[in-house]
Amino acid sequence: MISLQRVTKRLGGQVVVDDVSLLIAAGTTHVLLGSSGSGKSTILRLILGLLQPDAGEVKVDADTERPSRSIGYVVQEGALYPHLTVARNVALAARAEGWEDARQRTRLRALAELAGLDGELLDRYPAELSGGQRQRVGLMRALMLDPPILLLDEPLGALDPITRAELQTQLVRIFGELRKTVVLVTHDVREAFVFGAGITLLNHGRVVQHGTFADLARRPASPFVAEFLRAQAPPPEMTREL
Amino acid sequence: MKATLVLVALCATALWPSPAPSQPSAIRVGSKSFTESYILGEIVAQIIDGAGEARPERRFGLGGTGIVYGAIASGDIDVYAEYTGTIAQAILKTPAVTSVEPLRAALAPLGLTLSGPLGFENTYALAVRRDAAQRLQLRSISDLAKHPTLRAAFDPGFLERPDGWPGLKAHYGLAFADVRIMEHALTYPALANGRVDVIDVFSTDGQLARLDLVLLDDDRRFFPPYAAVLLARRAVAERFPRTWAELQGRLVGRIDTATMTRLNALADLDRRPFADVAATFLGDTARAPRAARSGRELLTPGRELVTLTVEHLELVVIAVAVAMLLGVPLGILAARRPRLAQVELMGVGVLQTIPALALLAFMIPLFGIGTVPALVALCLYALLPIVRNTHAGLASLDPRLVEMTTVLGLTGWRRLAWIELPLASVTIMAGIKTSAVLTVGTATLAAFIGGGGYGTLIVTGLALNDVATILRGAIPSAVLALAIHAAFEGLDRLVIPRPLRGGP
Numbered sequence: 001m002i003s004l005q006r007v008t009k010r011l012g013g014q015v016v017v018d019d020v021s022l023l024i025a026a027g028t029t030h031v032l033l034g035s036s037g038s039g040k041s042t043i044l045r046l047i048l049g050l051l052q053p054d055a056g057e058v059k060v061d062a063d064t065e066r067p068s069r070s071i072g073y074v075v076q077e078g079a080l081y082p083h084l085t086v087a088r089n090v091a092l093a094a095r096a097e098g099w100e101d102a103r104q105r106t107r108l109r110a111l112a113e114l115a116g117l118d119g120e121l122l123d124r125y126p127a128e129l130s131g132g133q134r135q136r137v138g139l140m141r142a143l144m145l146d147p148p149i150l151l152l153d154e155p156l157g158a159l160d161p162i163t164r165a166e167l168q169t170q171l172v173r174i175f176g177e178l179r180k181t182v183v184l185v186t187h188d189v190r191e192a193f194v195f196g197a198g199i200t201l202l203n204h205g206r207v208v209q210h211g212t213f214a215d216l217a218r219r220p221a222s223p224f225v226a227e228f229l230r231a232q233a234p235p236p237e238m239t240r241e242l
Numbered sequence: 243m244k245a246t247l248v249l250v251a252l253c254a255t256a257l258w259p260s261p262a263p264s265q266p267s268a269i270r271v272g273s274k275s276f277t278e279s280y281i282l283g284e285i286v287a288q289i290i291d292g293a294g295e296a297r298p299e300r301r302f303g304l305g306g307t308g309i310v311y312g313a314i315a316s317g318d319i320d321v322y323a324e325y326t327g328t329i330a331q332a333i334l335k336t337p338a339v340t341s342v343e344p345l346r347a348a349l350a351p352l353g354l355t356l357s358g359p360l361g362f363e364n365t366y367a368l369a370v371r372r373d374a375a376q377r378l379q380l381r382s383i384s385d386l387a388k389h390p391t392l393r394a395a396f397d398p399g400f401l402e403r404p405d406g407w408p409g410l411k412a413h414y415g416l417a418f419a420d421v422r423i424m425e426h427a428l429t430y431p432a433l434a435n436g437r438v439d440v441i442d443v444f445s446t447d448g449q450l451a452r453l454d455l456v457l458l459d460d461d462r463r464f465f466p467p468y469a470a471v472l473l474a475r476r477a478v479a480e481r482f483p484r485t486w487a488e489l490q491g492r493l494v495g496r497i498d499t500a501t502m503t504r505l506n507a508l509a510d511l512d513r514r515p516f517a518d519v520a521a522t523f524l525g526d527t528a529r530a531p532r533a534a535r536s537g538r539e540l541l542t543p544g545r546e547l548v549t550l551t552v553e554h555l556e557l558v559v560i561a562v563a564v565a566m567l568l569g570v571p572l573g574i575l576a577a578r579r580p581r582l583a584q585v586e587l588m589g590v591g592v593l594q595t596i597p598a599l600a601l602l603a604f605m606i607p608l609f610g611i612g613t614v615p616a617l618v619a620l621c622l623y624a625l626l627p628i629v630r631n632t633h634a635g636l637a638s639l640d641p642r643l644v645e646m647t648t649v650l651g652l653t654g655w656r657r658l659a660w661i662e663l664p665l666a667s668v669t670i671m672a673g674i675k676t677s678a679v680l681t682v683g684t685a686t687l688a689a690f691i692g693g694g695g696y697g698t699l700i701v702t703g704l705a706l707n708d709v710a711t712i713l714r715g716a717i718p719s720a721v722l723a724l725a726i727h728a729a730f731e732g733l734d735r736l737v738i739p740r741p742l743r744g745g746p
Contacts (some may be wrong), residue, residue, distance in 0.1 A: 048649060068651030079642045083664045083739035092660070093650040125741040141650070 001026050002047055002149065002181065007056035009042055016042045018205035019056070024198070026061065026148070029175050029182040031196030033189065035228075039205035040185045044151045047183065048073060062149065068093050071149045072142030076157040078134040080126040080141075087122040090141045097145065111140040114177075116170055132163035139174075150175075152184045156191065168194060189232040201225060269478060269485065272310050272319035273302040275690065276705045277509050278364060278446060278502065282323035284520035286472065289492055292524075293485040302516075303701040304611060305599065305690035307332050312606035313692070315352065319611070320478040321489075325364055327468035329356075331405070340467050355479055357472035358494035362446060362502045365468040366400060367457045369443045371433060375456040382461035383414050392439040394418045397426035400442040405466060407442070413464045427707040446499060448507030470497070492524070510706055546699075547718060554695035554722060557685040561617050562678045565624035569677075570670065572625070573632020574658065583633060590626045598623065598687045606691060616685070616693025623684055624677040631673025635666030667738045675730040682723040686715065696722075 002024040009017040017039040024030045032040040045051045046058050049067055062070030080089050090111065091104045099107075112119050115136040126134055135155060142150060155171070156164045172194060175182050184195050192199050193213045201208045201216060208228075209221040220226040269290050273283030280302055287298035301319050304310040311333055313319045326345060331337045334348050346356040370380055378389055386392065400406035401423055410416065418440070424432060429441040430449045443450065445457065472489060479486040505523055508514045514522075572590075576583035593601075601622065605615030639662060647657045663670070689697030699715030702708075734743065 050645060050648060066651055068649060071649070073646070073649045075642060075646075079640075079646050081643060081661060081665070083742050092652065095660075096651045096656055127741055 001059075001061050002183065003057075003059045004043070004046070005057045005059075007043075007046060007053045007058055009039075009046060009051060010054050011042070011051075016205050017046065017053075020202075020205070020207055021056075022200060022207070022210075024181060024183060026181050027179050028197055029184065029195055030198045030200070031192040032183065032185045032200050032202060033187070033192045033196075033228075034202035035187050037204070038202040040202050041153050042205075043202075044073075044153055044183065044185055047071070047149075047151060060149070068096070068147070069145050070147050071151060072145075072147045074135075074138045074142045074150070074152040074155050076154045077131065078126070078138030078141075080134055080137055082126055085123050085125055086117075086129070086137050089126065089137060090122075090144055092141065093144050107144060108140075111143055114143070114174060115140050130163075131159050132167055135159065135167060139171075143178075147180075149181045150178075150183075152182070154186055155184070156186075156188075171195070189229055201228065203228075267296050268299040269296045269321065269482065270299045270301050270319040272304050272313055272322035274307070274310050274322070275303040275305055275701045277448070277506050279323055280516045280702070280705060281505050281509060281519050281523075282360075282470070284516040285493070285523055286321060286323070286489060288517075288520050288524055289489050290485055293482075293488045295482045295485045301611065301692045303689055303698065303705070304692055305603070305701075308603050309606060309611070309691055312603065313611040314354065314473060314475060316606060316610050317475065318606075318692075321472055321474040323360070323470055324473040325468040325470055326359070327365065327466040329471075329473065331466070337466065342469070342471060349473075350476070353476050355474055355476045357474070357490050360470040360472070360493050361495045361497045362499040363467055363469050364444050364446045364502070365465045366406060367443050367445045367460070367465070369433065369441055369450070369455045369457055370439060371436070372454045372456050374439055380456070380458060382459040383410070383416075383464070384461050386440065386458065387415055387417075390417045391419045393420040393422075393437075394440040395422045395424040395429045395432050395438040396442045397429060398423050399426075410464055414462060446502040446506055448503060448505075448510035451500075451503045451507040452511060470502075497523075510708075513706070513708060543714075550694070550696050550698060550715070551718060551722070553693075554682070554685055554697075554719070557613070557616060557620060557688055557693060557695050558678065558681050558722075558726065561620035561685070562624050562674070562681050564617075564621045565628055565677060565681075566674055568621075569625045569628030569673075570632050573629045573670070574636065576629065576633040577636035583637075587630060587633065590629050593622050594626045598684050599690060602687060602691045611692040613688075613693050615691055616688035620681055620685055620688065624681045627673040627676040627680070628670075629673075631676075632666070632670050635669030635673075636662055638669075639665055664739050665742070668742055668744075671730070671734050671737055675727060678726050678730060679723050682719060682726055686719055 002022070004020055004022040007017055007020050008015065020039070020043065022043070032043060034040045042051065046053055047060055048071060049060075060071070080086075081092075084092075087108055090108060091099075094104050094107065108122060109119065111117075112122065117133065117136045117140065121129060121133060126137070129137065139155070156167055159167065168191065175195070182195075184191070186192060186195075197212065198210070199213060199216060200210050203224060209216055209225050211219075216225055217229060220229070271283050271287045271290065273279040283300065283302050287300055290296060290298040301313070304313055304319075307324075307328055310319070310322055311324075314322060326340055326342060329345050329349070330339050334345070336348065339345060339348065342356055342359055349356060368383055368386070374380065378385075380386065380389075396407055401421075402408075407421070420438075422438065429438070429443075430453060432438045433441045433455070434453055443455075443457070449455075450457070472493065474486070501523070505519050508519045508522065509516060572586060576586045596604075598619070601619045602616065605619050609615035609618055643661070643665065647653075647661050652660060685693075685695050686697035686700050688695055689701045696715040696719040700712050700719075703711030703713075703715065
């Protein structure tokens with residue numbers, strides 16, 4: 001379970017998270033939706049403990065001594081270490097935990113299969129991979145220690161449309177198989193629709209509306225909600241043609 | 243792992259003991275880095291050798307007064323040739339005292355003593371061409387005041403010093419149509435070619451023996467007397483009385499201005515080795531080969547190159563290794579503590595602004611002369627590029643990659659060793675490479691405080707104004723810089739992870 005109670009965070013003199021309360025039940029997938037500057041990535045970093053709130057409280061069911069065992073974190077383009085092979089990148093947290101090589105290798109193979117990554121790529125360097133492959137490696141690294149919580153910050157942001165659609169489908173499948181607590185940050189309304197049982201729409205650091213996609217679409221809390229959803233909807237003529 | 247091995251090897255080199263201190267039966271003879279001082283040093287060394295009481299040890303080319311006096315004051319050398327005017331003005335700071343007896347009395351509390359005057363003075367003088375002197379009836383400096391259309395060329399030192407041109411001008415009321423700054427060695431050809439009419443000279447310059455010049459009489463006694471004497475540690479003079487008596491007997495009052503000028507000309511103009519020139523003066527050619535055994539002058543070029551290369555490499559490798567062992571941790575510390583970084587980077591920056599020669603001179607009171615102070619100074623000099631690049635490399639890492647180390651549970655040394663140092667390795671190695679190549683060049687200055695290396699030839703060559711000798715030191719130094727650069731390119735392959743290396 002993850003809970004934020006009336007959390008406020010200022011960065012560089014600006015309020016980036018403003019009195020946000022949020023409750024995410026264990027085993028569910030939750031989407032933080034908003035345009036850039038809405039404070040959604042900052043909320044992830046507050047959950048990770050990389051930032052401390054200026055006001056309010058962040059509570060996470062996690063090993064506070066070793067948060068790496070409890071929370072996996074995936075960012076846009078993977079943030080892989082260019083000097084390490086794929087295998088080394090993925091195994092970093094396990095090496096820090098002192099896992100034996102054999103155990104690391106077994107886990108690597110299982111993860112490659114889960115993420116749909118060709119096993120031959122394990123000995124390559126990140127620069128030799130495609131964007132979609134790097135994103136899969138980022139996911140594998142986050143899952144190495146099998147943490148109960150998985151945080152993803154625009155994981156599909158920098159991909160071409162076909163790769164994005166393919167990876168999106170696979171992520172939905174993976175989240176379903178793993179039954180982890182997933183928090184996914186995106187600006188993309190369709191991603192929110194695909195992933196989220198629960199969606200929180202943010203604007204300028206404030207929560208605009210909590211709810212399912214249907215809630216947001218049918219009972220928008222403010223004109224902003226309707227506007228935000230409509231702005232990204234394909235024109236009806238286009239949908240008809242497709 | 244490989245990087246660790248390299249580091250361990252470098253540590254071992256750095257801790258290697260420096261050469262053992264000289265044996266007690268040696269008398270260490272110093273000299274400044276100009277021809278006359280080398281020749282007098284060589285003469286003193288050969289007389290000591292002949293007396294048979296102690297073995298002479300040559301520590302020649304120790305820069306200027308500051309360095310060579312520092313060396314005798316701290317007990318690193320035992321005797322060298324000095325001038326009364328310099329002792330009065332620069333050492334004792336009592337310009338009024340100029341004769342030998344009161345100077346000797348003033349030096350006694352410092353544990354030093356003086357020989358009697360050797361017989362010549364090496365003082366500033368003004369020189370004109372003989373034809374001009376006859377045409378304009380110039381005999382003394384006073385006569386110059388009547389000819390304000392003359393052109394002069396002075397060396398930078400003479401132009402600045404109060405006992406040089408500024409004082410002289412006021413003392414005699416002189417004015418010239420044109421006063422140029424010119425390197426001392428170039429003023430002679432300028433005068434001979436008629437491009438200028440008056441130049442400043444030292445009264446024993448070898449050139450004076452060959453060119454048809456007239457030294458103008460200092461008729462109103464402006465230039466202080468610079469009589470040559472031997473400055474020695476009293477303890478050594480007392481411990482080897484026969485040698486000290488022999489030195490006084492064979493030198494005091496025995497070298498007149500004409501003789502010294504002739505000896506300088508032999509070295510400066512005829513390119514005769516100092517040991518030869520000294521032996522010529524002593525009239526004992528049989529001694530020259532004996533001197534050759536200990537002196538550097540007569541080594542075969544090949545042997546000389548090997549010896550100097552080993553000395554030079556030793557300086558560079560140890561200095562850079564120690565600078566790495568200090569500089570990389572200092573750079574890491576600076577990257578961790580931004581406020582400390584300001585102070586630290588400014589500190590190493592200030593070190594860099596100290597002229598290398600001055601830094602070497604500061605080392606003498608602390609570490610004496612020779613290899614150790616040279617290493618300390620070189621090491622301090624080598625620090626800046628290493629500290630700065632380590633700091634810059636770590637501070638400029640992608641913050642998302644650094645943040646991810648926390649998320650992955652990498653803390654302390656793991657974060658540093660697995661992620662940060664490898665990612666910054668290109669920048670850090672570039673700093674170390676810069677530092678090493680710079681140190682090869684800076685190490686040539688070590689010769690000024692007896693640190694050895696290629697600089698020995700450069701310092702000698704500068705004293706003789708002999709380009710060939712300078713090049714014998716400068717070319718190997720440049721080659722060594724290239725070789726060191728290539729060696730570090732190789733080291734890059736060991737230290738920098740493959741995907742981070744540029745190129746094919």
